[in-house]
Amino acid sequence: MIDRRIKFRHIQCFVEICRQKSLKKAAERQFLTQPAISKTLKELEDILDTHLLNRSRAGVSLTKEGEVFLHFAEMSVASLQQGLYGVEQISSGGKTRLAVGALPSVAARLMPSVVQALSSLTDDVRLSISDGPHSFLMDRLRRGELDLVIGRLGAPDTMKGISFTQLYHEHVVVVVRPEHPLCGEPNLARLSEWPVLYPSEASAIRPLVERFMIANGIGEIPNRIETVSGAFGRSYVTKSDAIWIISAGVVANEVEDGRLVQLPFDMDTTRGPVGLMVRQESEAGPAERMFRLAVSQTIRDLKMD
Template identity: 35%
Template sequence: MLNARIKLRHLQAFLEVARHRSFARAADRLAITQPGMSKTIKELEEILGTALFERTSRGVALTQAGLTLLRHAGPAIRALEEGVNALGEVRTTIRWLRVGALSTVESRLLPEAIRRWQQAEAVEAGVNVVTGPSAFLLSRLRRGELDLVVGRMTEAREIRDLAFEHLYYERLILVVRVGHPLAEDEPLEAHRLEGYPWVLPPPQTTLRQQVDSFCVRHSLRPPGRQLETLSLPLSHRYTLASDAVWVAPEEAVRDALDEGRLCELSLPLEQQGGSVGLCTNTSMEPSLALEDFCETLRKVAADMAAAAT
């Protein structure tokens, strides 16, 4: 049974501090003073008999107890908000899914799955898609702010207590514009890459870990001219207009490769590739809409795999 001394304000304050990693920013978000925020968190910690946060050089961080509470408090508050909103919802025929998408699935898997799912739905169905790095998306999933995260995540330490379902493997590949000086080098010697700009995933992302491993294997130092981004349109345009070497998810550039606008270099960055799949929060009860959408994703992934063989 929930301790009667724990109030909604305690949990709201806890979630805001966990989200912003700052008492000051959390206080601003809830329109209370910073001393008031500190007092509320202290009350919650005294009720629970454990510390929820610890101070670091970059603000505050969750303790293990704080992580455990976050896993359950976020979905619980979200469920309560949805229940209250449902009471006043006028458009009762509209269902919404909140999906986090990594760049590995933005070009083919996710658009096709959304198209099929909305076509098959008997009622109006909306999908809200949030993009970003895995750490950001998985933290939102853990707090109950997303229903699902789709992408390449199996090596992300942030998964921890979330559930991951494998769909297929996808490689990171090195691509350049047609006519690039390296395009005809076969085999391509790794040190030749150092003379050209690189387009890379940002640091602290799952994809960047693979790039760093590749550099270690080949004793490479990335050049000073780098573009770090997860934006596929920006990467694509920059690569087409320059001599840059783009470290790209194969799915993201498949159409450009097939149409002859980009070409893959002969040096493999990885052989099998990483596992692309679905990540869900097991502490949240899945809706029928979410289960249907996940099944659609599985079918689209199977069709993509069959087409590739």
């Protein structure tokens, strides 16, 4: 039997502390003081009569008991969020809400066609689409704020509790404006001569790009801007001599139209799987199944491998 002394605030605070790996950061996210969130955690541990977290100057880490409890605590928070969305669905006239997260490359290249394909299959689904870096989307997926995410396969520690279904492969490209000096004489060794838009630390492609740089003997790039923002990248690169290192899907339309030029570097080592990610305990409802069908049709029509 569940101890009635356990309140939702206990579960919510514990999950947030684990996500942030810091009492201070978790308190900020929950709009609480650090003493208040520490007190809430202690209340939970006292009720369960066990230690869930180890505290140190470096932050917090889960005990074995904490690992077990976190798995089900995250499921509880996500389930409640889905319940709230269900109430919202009834209030919105019966359409099923499907919240989808997409990495920038997916949002730019795949999603417009997916939306068109879905609208031809059904008019009973109300899509909510969010884009952003991998870690941001994974966090929202675990919270239950997103039903699914389409993006690159992340590092193992970011994929705990997540089911991944591969859809296609994608690589990273280096692009510039058509009149850029490198267009006439492509040379990786000259990258540092201009500003470089570089994948941010939280992005899924960052490790791939860094390995590519090391393999090609490219050292530290002093004048680099870390971002995966498609809107900023398109505007800045077309108006300057900046060099943009980004997933191919983000700039596929611009390269095809000639607004950007892909430099002929061998980027095969940055090739990686893009797939559909959901929480392991979730079951696909009718809306998600129709969405998956629309995705499959789009990938086939666009001939994406």
